[in-house]
Amino acid sequence: MTTLLKKLPGFEISPSGIEERILHHLFKIFLVGSFCISLPLILVRLFPNQGIHTSLSLIDTLTIVSLVFYFIAVAILGIGALIVRIMKGPAYVADAYYVTDADL
Numbered sequence: 895m896t897t898l899l900k901k902l903p904g905f906e907i908s909p910s911g912i913e914e915r916i917l918h919h920l921f922k923i924f925l926v927g928s929f930c931i932s933l934p935l936i937l938v939r940l941f942p943n944q945g946i947h948t949s950l951s952l953i954d955t956l957t958i959v960s961l962v963f964y965f966i967a968v969a970i971l972g973i974g975a976l977i978v979r980i981m982k983g984p985a986y987v988a989d990a991y992y993v994t995d996a997d998l
Contacts, residue, residue: 902985910982913975920972927968931960 935957938950 900987902987905985907984908982910979913978913982916971916975917979920968920975923971924965924968927964928961931964932957 935953938953
């Protein structure tokens with residue numbers, strides 16, 4: 895069985911850095927941040943008529959917009975950390991692609 899890619903000989907793998915910690919804690923960051931953003935909405939729903947004169951639809955809208963922004967930010971952070979992790983991995987060499995009409 896042949897492999898599609900072969901490891902580049904003599905290539906040293908870079909040590910992991912902050913990207914490993916980010917990927918390890920990403921789910922916890924996602925949950926804690928989502929709860930913190932949703933906390934005002936939860937409190938308004940649990941304790942109605944406690945002196946809050948703001949419209950509930952405004953609180954709903956601001957919470958949803960903030961959550962969407964936060965989800966996108968966490969996704970970008972995770973994708974960036976994953977890209978750095980892949981780039982620090984071993985280097986691979988693919989098979990050569992020979993061009994028939996190249997001037998040699």
